[in-house]
Amino acid sequence: MTNWNVVGKVSDFAMGSAKAIDLNGETICLVRNKNGFHAISDACSHGAVSLSEGSVTDEGIECFLHGSEFNLQTGEPKTPPATSAVDVFAVQVDGDGDNAVVSVRI
Numbered sequence: 001m002t003n004w005n006v007v008g009k010v011s012d013f014a015m016g017s018a019k020a021i022d023l024n025g026e027t028i029c030l031v032r033n034k035n036g037f038h039a040i041s042d043a044c045s046h047g048a049v050s051l052s053e054g055s056v057t058d059e060g061i062e063c064f065l066h067g068s069e070f071n072l073q074t075g076e077p078k079t080p081p082a083t084s085a086v087d088v089f090a091v092q093v094d095g096d097g098d099n100a101v102v103s104v105r106i
């Protein structure tokens, strides 16, 4: 069963940043970019390193180890060497401005 889990306020996450968060036994990578908030599995599907240590782009996140970029909407790798998608989780923002509450469904 999945539940919404509060992960913080909008102001807790800098624009263009990624943060690893442990939720219900899973580590997710919470990303804030110009398109909003996104949550994907933190483990790269190629080498299982932390995606939250990679670089956030306008459309994805690039793994720091070998450079695969993952689509934040689908979890699919856009570039090699990764060939498998990572899990994607729904994100909801309740409220307005910096005090709005960010939740992830997992």
Ligand code: FES
Binding pocket: 044, 045, 046, 047, 048, 049, 063, 064, 065, 066, 067, 068, 080, 081, 082
């Ligand atoms: S470990 Fe992420 S691309 Fe290789």
